[in-house]
Every structure is written in C-alpha cells, then in structure tokens.
Amino acid sequence: MKNIREQFDEHFSKENLTRVFQDIIIYSGGTGIDNINQYTFRNQQKEQIEIISRKMKSGSYTFTKYKLSLISKGRGKPPREISIPTVRDRISLRAMCEFLQKRFSDSVNIELPQSVIKKIKSGLETGVYDGYVKLDVSNFYPSIDHTLLEKQLNKRLRNYPDIKRVIFSAIKSPTVTSSKKDDKPSELGVPQGLAISNILAAIYLQDLDKLLSKIPNALGFRYVDDILILCRHENAEEIASLFIGKYKDSNLAIHCPKEMPHKSKVSKISEGFDYLGYQFDSFEISVKKANIEKLKESLVGIFTSYKYSERQSKDFLTWRINLRITGCVFEDKCKGWLFFYSEINDEKILHKLDYYVSKLCKRFGVDINPKKFVKAFFEISHRKKQTKYVPNFDSFTLEDKGKVLEKYFGYKLKGMRQDQVEYAFHRKVNRQVKDLESDIKDFSASG
DSSP: OOHHHHHHHTSHHHHHHHHHHTGGGGOOOOOOOOOHHHHHHHHHHHHHHHHHHHHHHHTTTOOOEEEEEEESSSSOOOEEEEEEEEEHHHHHHHHHHHHHHHHHHOOOOOOHHHHHHHHHHHHHTTTTOOOOEEEEEEEEHHHBBBBHHHHHHHHHHOOHHHHHHHHHHHHHSSSEEOOOOOOOOOOBBOOOTTTTTTHHHHHHHHHHHHHHHHTTOOOOEEETTTEEEOOHHHHHHHHHHHHHHHHHHHEEEEOTTTOOTTTSEEEGGGGOEEEEEEEEEETEEEOOOHHHHHHHHHHEEEEEEEHSSSOOOOHHHHHHHHHHOOEEEEEEEEESSSHTTTTOOOOOHHHHHHHHHHHHHHTTTTOOOOOOOOHHHHHHHHTTTOOOSOOOSGGGHHHHHHHHHHHHHOOOOOTTOOHHHHHHHHHHHHHHHHHHHHHHTTOOOOO
16 A cells, blocks of 8 residues: 555656646636636646646645635625636646545545435434534634644644645635735635635544534534534534534634524424525425526526527527536536436426426527426436436537537537547536536525
8 A cells, every 4th residue: 555655746746747737627717827828838738747746746836826716605795705726736736635535535525415415315204303403604714724724634644744835835825816025825714716625624624524423313414614413403402502612612603593593593303494505394305495596597697698699599599508407417527406406306396497498488589499307307316327318528429529519609620630629629518517507506505
C-alpha cells in the first residue's frame, strides 16, 4: 500500500495533472483574475503543469488571488460570494480534492442529496420516530476556523507540514474584484466554489458527523450546512440543544429554532417538514413549493428567449425544453431537476408540470410536442440504465455531437477537426447543463 507521500506525489504527477486538465478543466468556463482562459492555457500547458507538479511536491506552490463572483440567492437575501480560481490553480485544486477524498475516505462520506433523502424515507417508514430536529448553520463556509481545521487535517496529515501548507495557501488566498498590493490573506473561512471547499468542510465536521450518527434512538443526517434528526418528539429539544452547543464549540453558529423557526425547527413529524428542497407530509414526499415555482420560471425563461430570438428555431426550443424536462447524463453524472427529485412519490406534480408546459406552448403560440415529466420520471425510476428518453451525452459518437452542433447551434462542420468538434460540443452542452443545475441550487434555506 502506498504511503501518504507516494499518494500525494502520484496525484501531482505530470501525467495525472495532464489528465485533470484534459478531462475536466478544459471544458469549465470562467477565467480567474489573470484572465487566461483554457485555450490560452493550452499553449503553455506543458510548462505550467511541470511548474504545478514540481512546486506541489516541494510544498512551495502558492495560489493566486481568486476573482469574486456574486450569485443571487433571491430577493432580499445577500448574494453568495463565489471564488473563481485561475486555470492553473483550478488544476491544482482538483488534484488536491481527489487526494483529500482518498486520504479521508474512511472518515468522510459525501453523499448525493438523493441518497440522503432515500435514507430519510426508510427512517420515516419504520414509524419509530414522531419528532424531528432541523438545524441550519449560519454562514457556514465563511465561519470555518483555520486552527480547528488543521486539527482535523492532522488526523491523516500530521507529519506532512508541506502538504498542509499548500492547502492553507489555497484557503488563505484572498477573493477580490481587482488585485491590490494591500490585499490581506483570509484568516477565517473556506472560499466557496473551489474544488476543495466541500471536502474541507466535511473534514472539519468529521467528529460532529460521527456524533450525529450515534444519537441513541434517533437518525441523523447532514448535507453541507443543513442537519436533520428524526427522533422521539420528547427528546427533540434536548438533542437540538446538544448540537447547537457542539457546533458552537467548533465556532459555528446554528440558527435558534425559537428565534428563527424558518431556518431551524423542532417539531412533530405529523406537522410536515421540508429538507433539501423536498417536502414531507406524512407518507407523501413532494417538492417544496418554491422549488416548483423556480422550475416554472426557468421554463418561461426558455420560451421568452425563443420569442425574442432572431432566428426563432423551434428545433432548438424543443431541445432546450426537453433537456429541462428529462435532465441528462453528462460527465458521468446525472443532471437535472427530475434526477434531483427522483425520490418523490407525489406524481400529481408531474402531471401538473406537463399541463403547465402545454399551456406555455399555447401562450407563446408555438406548435411543438415536448417530452413529458411523467414519462421521464418513470424512465429514471425504472429504466435508468437502458432508457433513450433521457439523453446520455457521454455515449454520443462524434457524428451525434456534430449533428447537435449543426442542428441546434448553427455550426458549419466543414473544416472542423475532431478535437474542435469535441470541444465545441462539450462547451455548448456544459452551458445548458449549468442552466439545469441552477434550477436546483440553493434548494435549502441555508444562510
């Protein structure tokens, strides 16, 4: 078995860094503070990867400042601050993320929201619990204490100060709109939007997660900064107090259930509750109302952009609506609204959404025949591996990709090389998939 140093060096070998760039980073959008995009970087790829490999292995790599991007969280809420790294730093962060996931795999488990929901469903079906505790951590990522984080990293990296040094270089690097000489390093928090943000947050909470999994006569779940505990109602207040205190010891504040019941809550299961965008009402598992409205807004947005588009392509409109309805498989991941809400058992919503789409077709005077939410849900639930109803872009041939570019994006393929077709297809689909993800991000009321 490889030791830690060998594992680290393997992740930062030139071969692995080249794979990370070519398979992942080359298609991601956004430029860092140096304004160098993936295409420009490709011209200097060999030298840059050699620098990353050498400096990471020696512990002397220093991260560039991040570019600030503000993401709206809706009316009346302060925007989320996202840090955009340079292409070179993006490669380093992705390789570091893969290293940390491997190193901490025994103590840290980052689950998909659907897997968490599946376990909640099983817990509710037992009928053992009549109460719940829902807790929301306030300002989670910006509150992570660097000293406490180092203590948690020491559980697997105690004797490797050089590895920890580059990790802290990544999280201390300031996020700015424009670089100034007096920009100070961050002394608190982990920037959001980096490849290592989630794994570092999970490492920070590993002891608390262990405690969460061992509450007597209760079932505990955490997804990022949202905690849910199914328990006996008579024990709920005590459990809530325990966790509010434990999180306080880790310099994290939890919204008080009494003062902010819309954020944190202690109640009976029979009264219903929501978690990760799902709505639980006795045995009915549905989608939180606000999240249905968000999807409807995005559907209206697609029809509106068609209405004001110069070329008004019905084919492109149908393709975009279908993608919004079915989701897709892309980069080995299931993407989209229905995949996210694949654990619901309330099919009434799906019929209503199909009716809503048909009303939009009439309202915008468009004679198209889009796919159906009801059928897509059935395919995802029962025929996920075999279905052709939900597109799997990973299985598209070069010819398939060319057809998509020609038919929907107006490309002329004559004279295009294979790598140019691949790149153009990936960029275009990536853009559409980002829109799919916007339907489900901020699904919780997290602060």
